[in-house]
Amino acid sequence: MFTAFVTPLFLLILSNWVRSSPLSSSESQHINWKLGSTSRMQAPISLKMVSTNMTVVDTEIDVTNGWVDPRILGGQLLDFTTRHKGEPLNVIISGRSDPYVLSESGFSTYAKSLGFSSECFGLHYGNIHQANLGDGNERQDEQLLARQYYFTRPGGPVLGTCWESLAGGNHFRAWKQNGTMADSGAWFLGVSKEEHSGKHHMIIPDGYNIGRDFLVAQAVSSPTHWNSIWWQTEVEWVEGLLEPGNDGVNHEIEQDGFVAVLTVTRL
Ligand SMILES: *[C@@H]1O[C@H](CO)[C@@H](O)[C@H](O)[C@H]1NC(C)=O
């Protein structure tokens, strides 16, 4: 919706500029194409707000960082697991990552390169969680649930085991920050490690930190790959987004408040 709004505006500005510029038509074609491919990241999000509500002009959301603090527009870094409790969104896949990884199918493929598969979904009996990423979409149901393959490195994930659903282990839920108010394209993940299913998917003690650290370790240890696609991942640890401790945290499990921001580059 936002893109539909911005693109004609950009084309209008562009065509006015092109008309007043001395460039030949083939040169302006070239510029047109380049601007078109990047206008989504360059467009100031406030454009739309300025035109509809002058009082919120100050709330310019900058998406060029690759992710936006959900709290700015009323979101939070805890998901909504139950009415009053949530699980930490402790990993962000930056919107500056490989565009394929930012798509749903590409992200599933990247997750496989880390030893997680979304195809184990059928074996899972957990609730659907919601999250508010402060992008104008309010609360959204989880868009992806992926679970660890039981056999990971060395040798890479073994296809088709999905044993984790019964044995317990690492898993994550993911939401995409793509609402029109903060369309960074980033994925926000709630990663944790849980007990086996006989224990009703209880998170193990320290299971939020452990789950996050497992995923990050898989991602950054070396280039990862699935089929013939290879990625290199860099991590930046961000403090201050999530309150450390267990206030409002599902199962009252302490977590350290660190969020891992991953930037994934295709090799
Ligand atoms: C503009 O937005 C603010 C904050 O959401 C709201 O309080 C105010 O009533 C709005 N003003 C108009 C003119 O829509």
Ligand SMILES: *[C@@H]1O[C@H](CO)[C@@H](O)[C@H](O)[C@H]1NC(C)=O
């Ligand atoms: C936002 O991302 C989700 C998850 O990939 C997708 O289902 C949804 O259609 C996207 N929304 C827009 C407006 O692109």
